[in-house]
Amino acid sequence: MVLSAIILTPLAALFLTLLIPARNDKAIKAVSALAGAVTVALAAYVWFKFDPYSTARYQLVERVEWVPTFGISYYLGVDGIGVLMTMLNAIVFLTGALSMWRLELRVKEYFAFMLTLVIGVFGVFVSLDLFFFFFFYEVAVLPMYPLIAVWGSTRKEYAAMKLTLYLMAGSALLFPALLSIYYKSGLNTFDMVALSGHKFSEAYQIFVYPFIYIGFGVLAGMFPVHGWSPTGHVAAPTAVSMLHAGVLMKLGAFGILRVAMPLLPAGAAYWNGPFAALATCNIVYGALVALKQDDFKFVIGFSSVSHMGIVLLGINMLTIDGMGGAVFQMFAHGVMTALFFSAVGFIYDQAHTRDIHEFGGLSKHVPIASAFFIIAGLCGMGVPGFASFWAELLVFIAAVKTMPLFGVLAVVGLIISALFMLRVLKHAFFGPANPKWQGLRDVTAWDALPRAILIAVLILFGFIPRLALALIASSVRALAGGI
Amino acid sequence: MSSGTLALLCTHAPLVGCFGALVVLRRAPRAAAALNILAMLASLGAALAIFAGSNHQPPTIISLWLSSEGVPISFGFLLDGTNQLMGIIVALIALCIQVYSLGYMKGDPGYARYFGLHGLFAWAMLSFVYSANLLQAFVFWELVGLASFLLIGFWFEKPSAAAAAKKAFVMTRIGDVGMFIGLILLLSSTSTLDIAQLMQASTLASIPDARLTLIALLLFCGVVGKSAQFPLHTWLPDAMEGPTPVSALLHSATMVAAGVFLYARFHPLFVAAEGVSNIVLVIAIITAILAATIAMVQRDMKRVLAYSSISQLAFMLLGLGAGSLYAGVFHLTTHAFFKALLFLCAGAYIHQIGSNDMVTMGRQGAAKLRLVSAGLVIGAAALAGLPPLAGFFSKESILAALHGAHANAFVYGAYLASFLTAYYTFRMVFLVLRPSDKSVLPAEEHEPHPHGDVTGSMKLPIAILTVGAAAAGFAGDFIAKLIGAKALHPTYGEMAPAIGIALAGVIVAFFEFGRKDAAQQGFITRVGALDTLFERKYYLDEIYDKVAGGLVSLIASVSAVVERGVLDGTGDLAGNLTIATGDATARMQSGRLQLYIGSAVLLIVVFCYFVGGY
């Protein structure tokens, strides 16, 4: 029942939030933070309960018939990948709630929408029924609209609309594809485990695979349909950016891993070349565009495009190393971007500008707040000692081995990502201290808490990558073995 | 303690220091410094203890660090002679420099941070040295780069320091990318990255020739970046923006030596790879001469030393490329001592006088610092290769190795570089210690800003390193035994020209700069074009900036335009078109009933026609 509990915790918090009067904003924030802490604990419980060496691929399974005549069941379960992602979401949820401690505008609704988003994301990560998977997927996407449009900044309404329409267009591709899988199998079930046991004809797989891949790919920030993501990142408020780049984009990649590949292995094998090429574009192109951005959040936004390219590249290698690296990168990038946005949010909330040229020598004025950003930046450059290093390493190793051209191009992209990160560090945090920012307040212990949690996670998995890799190993092996 | 535990202690003690200084003791700088020095002492002790234990131990594997299907990476220590030697050098030099920094960095607001970053560096460097696995080594290699980045940019408020840090990171990263790809190719060819296993002849023989050459070249890219060889050398002189002890530690003795060390580590591979050694020799000889010529015309003492480092690293690669592991490692060892010494001396002058400019130093009475000046002279003599100091022996063995190699052009090139080395080194010595009243050199624009007196904690390391620079040359046989390579003992016939050349360099320098009433103008100034060329560092910075930087910037701009114009534009256009279509559709609803009914009926008739076949 623990998986249901993970979904129900934010749901309960949502009801509680709706009941608390709006003026009591501290209580509302506390409810969310508490729910975050509880989900972290539950995710940790799942982590320890999950046996990566067991032969059962999906564990902690719960199943209730939901619409029996239509083959829909409330069917939850996790494999190693699901466990890792659940933990990621719990961490980002908790730190995101803590990062919004200073929010004053329409607090109640903010947290209500955020909790809805979190429910959707948890639901996706633990669903084994295709219907519920898609159901939660949509639940997760929609709250982004009000979250960005109300609490955002910088062309927020445009960004919110753009994001929603892009993602819904992605869903429009998924809708017919998922339903056609249901009918094509003839099994009268949306149970993904059962469906993945069915062997679809190769021609059919090749036909339908791109719809699912691109449908989910939109959310994963796939080139060339990534346009919503930087704009959305920039416009979103801190915690939403955190959840958005940190977790929501992972839903896309997770969808590919959970739905597209196990169900349509021949499709994956057929299409992996072109999609790997697009993923390489993601990496190199994203980094290049980031090089020309002056807004902090745009830089991070495009760096996300670049980093998600690494995930997609790894996935398309169809090898254990590549996919394992990709999954690990989903986790590492999630935590890292959360840290990025959390760090930027802290500075923006005070300075009300994000133009890197307007800053300078921030490390002097706010050394600790700057250190948070710098650490995230180092992580983004793929410096060892942080989780993302290992993830990228595995993906690159797999890519150079499997598709040397894309692999080498992707590795060369590392130089560009160093360039754009260093550019930001140089302009904003180093150089002569701009006296304009004399009055900036540095973080208090309470502000530092969420950021410190994220850094601790990055370093923990950077030093002991085996923690995560052992967890996902058998799941990834099963996944890669199926193709 | 088992050697594995010792190695763990040796490598990780500085990490404790780092964490302590950066997180816990931020507000207690003196305690942070003490903690780091203690940690360094522990490291040195452990490194010595490992050495004192049995020789040539097999690698001690601690645990499997990470395992994915094709990437088994063990975390372990390889404790053979080469590593033991390098470990001791690194720990010793790092300790000396930390002690020195106690005085040098006194009063700096970032005192604790400084020592913390030192700890970070020592941790990374020592772990790199003892790595049993190439991927593990790569991890720490990158961390060394990170620590270097942070230390170069230590005074981050100086724009030049921030720029230098960025440049260092990017230039070395370019080399690293090549190395990384080489590493992956190696892994996919041999399915292991265990260094001891890789270096076995049977493993190397199993790789196809062309592939082995490619791998060797790619790995060499990493060496070129890290050890600042042409064409990726331009970051090192800029890295002098860091505090001087940092320059001494990173950019002479340890970090840049990592590249050469890697080459030495993989010596069997480079030897086995056909054609690579020639490329190495060519790159090295170009670098040696290029850097030496630039050093001839610099006025900034640290820059002279920086170019000299580049040049000397090239010398090491010459030895290694010529096939002599011994010559390369020997020079690496001696260079660590005398170059660290020279930098610390330079630091002492800078600290006392407050300027990097050698002319200013001389005029402000640098010679009055007796101990420091003695160190400078001994270090310089060692660098110039004057007998019987450290540099002499190691340089001779490199020349001897080159004699053995096929093409003699390299020998003459090395002679030229030796001459230039002796010349610019003593140009430096004379400028600093023998200011001339007749000097034509203009005074510096800036007033010097003295920081304070040279303290005892600064003098002690200088003294220790002076002894090292004087004596390390006699350790040749010992080193040969330790690393298991054949020592080279050059004949007197081979030695004579080298000594002569070095002396010639010193003498020319004396005539131009050292004698009483010298005009202090180098012979090169008479060839104005060359002078400018050297002065402007062969315009390489400008070329890189314009060509490579411009190219990247151009592509990035194009990408940004594509993003805005094409991709975003298409999305927006699709949206706007849809809305426009919507408007048009809505306008069709004109409100005229006849039209509505007429069109509906018409449609029905049309359908009837089709359905009914009428």
Added chain:
Amino acid sequence: MPKDLLLFGPELMLLGGALLVFIASIAKEPKSEATWGMALLASFAAVGLSLLTLHERGAPFFPGIYRVDLFSQLLKLGLSALLCGVILISRNLPSVRPSARVDAPLFLLLSTVGMMMLVSATELLTMYVSLELSAYGLYIAVALSSKPRGSEAAAKYVLFGATSSAITLYGLSLVYGTVGSTSMVKLSGALVAGADPLLMIGMLLMFAGLLFKLALVPFHYWAPDAYEGAPHQMVAFIASVSKLGAVGIVARFAAMLPGGDSATLFIALSVASMALGNLAALAQTDLKRLIAYSAVAHAGYLMLGYAAMSKTGLAAVIFYGMIYGASSVLAFVVLSALGRDGENPTMESISGLYQRSPLAALMMLVAIFTLAGIPPTAGFIGKWYLFAAALQRGQFWLVLVAAAASTVALYYYLQVVKAMYLAPPEDRPRVELTFTDSLAGLAALGFVIFYGVYPAPLWELAQKAAALLG
């Protein structure tokens, strides 16, 4: 025969209610409160009786002409419940001429009786008469508007409706001419036996008349003008009760069709409706007009289910009809509260609704999410079933088009959300929901959320009902 009376109960209740309302309205000083209360009671009773007879089967009074089964009773339950909702929000009828406020419930009740008979009719003439009965009620309801535009809308509605009735009648005569009977059972047999072109044309013409009710392209022209001009509550009725009735009778007809050409025709109409409805809605600022175009688009979605020509498709249509009706009621709870001054609510007047009444904004939000097909509302499930039905026939591209059309639709739905939640309220007045408004709204809201999360009960009823067709 008490059993027959019971089976005819829902209709009787409404008829009785209509009679009472009529009597009360011709009293000396008629009170609109009184007629409203009577209508409410009658509709409540109809709901109760529908529930009671949900699983009954029979043919009261006239075997072969009138049939009571799960299909008819489920729809009657839906019709009466939606009627209840509409009446709950009809206590004040600001956009109805004051003199007609007393009579308004009468037409709603009568029209609903027509709808109920329509879904039970198994004979063509009965069907036609029921259709006309329900239509006349509506014609008058639309004409009750206090605005000049209302009369214009009513005139158009009547003319267009009359044309379509004529077409239906003509089709009916052709069918009778070929089959020689007005019994649907015989008709169905004839259709199975072979496709006589004349019979097909007759069917097509009858269908055209029915599609007019659904507001499917090209029979949709009346909808935007009628929605805009008619009183709010009457529009709510058209959008919910009348729509569900049409869904029912079209389902009965569609179940008889042999497929083939008619499926192609349905698909063409479906695509045209989805495209035209959604595109034209993009340009609307009058919310009632916007809902009208969105209704055109929804008729297109419904057509996907009919075009599937399968039991799943019909079940999906019934399911979606119910959900759509509920979401319409929900939307009109808010819209009629907003339009209490008699004016049509617009994007402008809904601005800042969140600050003016959080509950109303929430109701509208849920209504919009249902219409847009976003979970956890039942609109999502409804679309899921409809699309699934189309895919069962292998209509991959059709579903893709439908899903893309939904994406376009999201744009204008979000415009409403944006206006409600983002735009400042400025000095617009607070929106007060009366007790009955809230009751209707919360019931509808609960309905769409409950079946959005747990659709199984309703879906199974719909499936069983669909199984009885054809």
